Amino acid sequence: MSTSWAITEDVDRWVVILAACLLLGALALLVYELRTHRQRSWVIFSTGILAAVAVALAVVRPVFVSSRGNLVGPRVVVLVDQSRRMRLPAAADASRIQRAAEAVQSIAQHFESARLNVFGFSEGPLEPISLGKQPIEIPTHGARSDLAQALRELGATPGERPRAVIVVGDGRMARPLEDLNEARLREAVAGLGVPVHSVAVMDAPPNDASIRSVRAAGVAVAHQALAVTVEVGCEGDLACGRIPVRVRELRDGVAAAELATGVAEIRDGVGTVELEITLDRAGGRVLEVSIEPPGGDLIPENDTRYLTFVVARDRIRLLHLAGRPTYDVRALRRWLKSDESVDVVAFFILRDSEGDDPGASQFELALIHFPVDELFTEHLRSFDAIILQDIDAIRYRLTKYLARLAGYVELGGGLIMVGGPSSFAGGNYAGTPLDSILPVEQPRRDKPSDSKAFVPRYTQAGLAAAVTRPIRDLLGLSLPEMAGSNFLGQARPGSIVLWEHPEISVSGQSMPVLALGEAGDGRTIALSVDSTHRLAFSPMAASVAGRAYGALWDGLLGWLMRDPRYEAARVEVVGECLEGEADTVLRVTRLPGMQGQVNLTLIPLTPDAKEPIVRQLPGDSAEPTEIHISGLVAGGYTAKVRIGEAPPSRHDFACERGGSAFADSRPDRARLEAISRVTGGISVDVPGISRLPLPEATRVSAERQVAPMLPPWVWTLTSALLLGVHWIARRNSGLP
């Protein structure tokens, strides 16, 4: 039992403060009087003090507090780093998280009399860890170790505060930041006001060469060089010195393209190399950054990083090739030149050297040589898309470049073949390497085209496609009459037919007129007519001020360039995609108006991709759909999502092995020591846990009694009497 005194509990704090202020004021006045009046001043002063104190006591009325309590073990919180980095080895026979579990076990034994709470921390909320199971199991997740956030969360938790915190880990933390001065470090970790001890699970860095970071100087823009800085670390007993670095772009269905190589010169365990890469295709692109580690590297998982770069597009760079000038060529050029976002390079064949006779010398003509060799060798990669409009492959020497052109598309380029007498089979493209990447087959027939006028008809896919929405918004289902068509074969598997011929059939199905397809990383469009200029100039076109032509070609070029406006859905990876981790979650958000079941096809970005992963989800819900995929290994993937009959949308993403959590494998014992030092704790290794001090026991009150020192009337009477004596003393001295 212990006894103490306190102020009565029925007086508000502000009353106590007011009484204290009045008491101090009275004292000050008395001191003043004592200095200015000599007569009997000590009597006045002493009675004045007694009266003022008595009044104050009458206000606060002191009480006796008697309490009875027990002493219990102090509350101690153990924070264990549970980020994925803790899976890395601490020694040849144990991982860091195993060492941490051993440390927690030792702490539990050492602090047997304490009330121990164990939490795991990484980058989310604190996760309780049970000490019930033996051996202790600590799950690992999260890429970063945020101790500052963990301590803040601990401080914000209601209930009894811990008497001490013990941090168990390797010291490699995202926060508190590295290189903070003591004051800033204290600010970050000393908020609880208790000592933060630390237990280091390892001291020496492992034998490991790793890619510590990959940083880009600015935003990646298609066709523009981008400086990428790769920081390489090399620690332990490895023969560090010069470590080769390679950057490759992973692509769908074809071998990865090597973008840059370099060598990192390692000094004091770290080296950087700046590599210049140029990405030609916009959208999400998956890069593989890898090093060739020296022999003896213990952690191969951090030798390769897979990163998704979102490549923006400044302008669309387009190559427009036309075999002869027509009103259809005119309409397309007029539209392309009107679009500020399109940078068009055009070559029109204005004179056929075999048949046309201009009757003038070369120097009187404004004709230049068609630079077919330059275009298809030197400059091909610089274009985002190519339009072949009614240009004969043999006559204009394109044949020998068609394989290259097909490869260009498979590496992410776009291709549109527009109809005309010299397009498709009529232009000798049937059976060429370009044939196989077009979305339609090209039958070899005696007659390559049909001259009968017709009005194309929308297919179900055409009615569902975002590509055709702008023109449907303007013209409904009406289309102008087309003056004939190239003969096309059936659509290739995976291709989408948007318009079909109302009368001509192939293999029992209506002949495609407008079809979209994917070829490797690129996209292709086949348009079998040469009369779309009637969408720009005709009575029907006039009814919508000529905007229908732009609406059609905006959609086609936009789809070709993967403009999100013309995709049926948006696909994104929720969180990270990591090999060996929980399911990868893909969130599919439909564009407004897109209906039908969701079909997902996931294909690895490798030339020898095996069976794709296919998922089908029924329903028309407008809410985003989440699709869980398990068992993905490190690398790049392309997710193609089809909503109902609409053309597929595509999203490329990277899956990593370890990812950024494995990037820096070095322990940071110094940081643990600094944290302990600024908070008054101590830092030990696992065998030194027995040196950690046990905090004082906590007293827990079991019984509490409050009794007034004196009845209230006694305080009141005493203060009145003393005030009276003080008044008499003042009157006798002649004071008022």
Next chain:
Amino acid sequence: MAHPRLRLNRREALAALAAFTAARAAFAFGQDGAFHPRVLSSGKGLPEGPRSSGPTSWSWELIRRTSAPARLTVGSVSADSSQLLEEPFTVWFGGETVPPLSEPEVRGLRVYLNLGGVLFVDDSNPELGAFGRSVRSELTRVLPESPVVRLPDQHVLYKSYYLLDRPVGRVEGPPYLEAIHSGKMACVLLSSHDLLGALAQEKGGGFTLPVQPGGQEQREQAIRLAINLAMYVLCLDYKDDQVHAEELMRRRGRQRR
């Protein structure tokens, strides 16, 4: 310079055959976008006379000299007809004052030009100038906000196929063409050179009208102007593209030397 006439190679013969035998709704595939210098008939109707073969001759020269397809059967169209909006090129020629356009004709021409059509105005009697003046007056009703301006010497029309120094037709005329612009594009081109007069041919061969002051070279230059006009209609400012700039500048320099 001897002027080859009506000697067809296989390609030309096929093109001509297709053009002559096909009706509007059943062109050979690929002819839908062919150059077609159809004639605007207004007021008194289609101009008759020695220049009526000029448009066909224009198409013929285009086929013979370039890769562009063209229609040899040249039609006419009225300004208030919906057919005016079928194709983006129309020729308006004459030698006399044209009567005022009716309101539907004014509206029709305005829609045509705003949609991107090109109107070539050719004064058959530039010495008199009545046609040119009256057409200009009517065009102010069609496009009241757009003035007629002189086409600069470096305009793409003078290099769209041939490198030309100046326009000529049946008459030498002024060393410039005039135009009304819609955006960057010249939507109305005005000639005081009687270009169709220089192109017109008789059925039996030979040109219908002599050129003044004369010479085969003037005729050739007039034909070249017609070809350039057609190429401008079909390719717009293609020859202004940067890829052509250096070579064309070099050739211009050589011509001037």
